Amino acid sequence: MSENKGEIKKMMIILSKATLENVYAAFVLANGARMEGIDSEIFFTFFGLEAVHKKKNANLHIATVGNPAMHIPTMVGGLPGMEALATTMMKKEMAKIDMPEVPEFLEILSDSGVRMWACKLAMDMFHYKKEDLFEGVEEVITVGDFYKKSEGEGVHMLFI
Amino acid sequence: MEKVIAGKTIHVNEEGFMTDFKEWDNTIGEALAAENEISLSPRHWEVLGYLQTEFKNEVPLSIRKIGKSGVVDIKEFYQLFPKAPLKTATKIAGIPKPASCI
Numbered sequence: 001m002s003e004n005k006g007e008i009k010k011m012m013i014i015l016s017k018a019t020l021e022n023v024y025a026a027f028v029l030a031n032g033a034r035m036e037g038i039d040s041e042i043f044f045t046f047f048g049l050e051a052v053h054k055k056k057n058a059n060l061h062i063a064t065v066g067n068p069a070m071h072i073p074t075m076v077g078g079l080p081g082m083e084a085l086a087t088t089m090m091k092k093e094m095a096k097i098d099m100p101e102v103p104e105f106l107e108i109l110s111d112s113g114v115r116m117w118a119c120k121l122a123m124d125m126f127h128y129k130k131e132d133l134f135e136g137v138e139e140v141i142t143v144g145d146f147y148k149k150s151e152g153e154g155v156h157m158l159f160i
Numbered sequence: 161m162e163k164v165i166a167g168k169t170i171h172v173n174e175e176g177f178m179t180d181f182k183e184w185d186n187t188i189g190e191a192l193a194a195e196n197e198i199s200l201s202p203r204h205w206e207v208l209g210y211l212q213t214e215f216k217n218e219v220p221l222s223i224r225k226i227g228k229s230g231v232v233d234i235k236e237f238y239q240l241f242p243k244a245p246l247k248t249a250t251k252i253a254g255i256p257k258p259a260s261c262i
Binding site for chain 2: 031034099112113
């Protein structure tokens with residue numbers, strides 16, 4: 001931390017999940033960095049790709065099972081329609097605090113200069129094509145490429 | 161704390177944000193911009209005027225709201241005030257730093 005007095009120059013965020021709460025966490029952190037004058041980039045991998053998949057990203061859900069903080073019993077959380085219900089409720093709260101929906105948030109990130117990358121391995125696994133993804137995603141890259149982009153002083157990496 | 165800028169004394173907090181908007185005027189705005197390595201164009205002034213109006217109307221500011229303002233889009237906002245645009249622009253405008261995360 002002695003280097004540059006620990007100043008953060010760039011955030012490299014890896015998003016590997018597409019549950020709404022994780023996607024928002026990644027987006028708020030990436031956007032918040034730009035707002036502070038810190039560079040930020042997001043690497044979308046595995047299920048995280050759904051957050052930039054044009055046909056899927058408007059309908060992401062929060063997880064009601066395996067999420068104790070939801071305070072819904074696991075058996076109930078697994079009932080049909082529970083995820084949709086919880087998601088609707090959460091989206092209402094998010095609208096109140098002026099939180100944009102995922103597709104609009106992506107536009108904000110892109111306009112704010114957040115650079116976005118898609119993981120090649122995951123793209124191949126899900127049979128996604130570059131055209132399926134939000135236009136702000138610059139390129140499909142390998143893990144090695146991502147590490148190369150992460151070189152430099154004051155770069156921090158975050159896995160979500 | 162007090163700070164002398166453009167020949168006038170203003171009150172600022174520890175981050176350099178003015179604490180009394182009534183002390184602000186255009187020459188102070190120019191000087192604050194210069195401190196942030198920005199020379200103000202007519203476009204800058206339009207955006208600063210918008211921010212001050214929102215402040216006077218007690219509307220909380222966020223990047224998203226600015227994008228929807230019709231005054232400036234997010235891309236241009238970042239071009240006009242590179243590096244932390246909302247912070248820099250509000251500082252130059254003499255209004256408090258927005259407490260927004262988005």
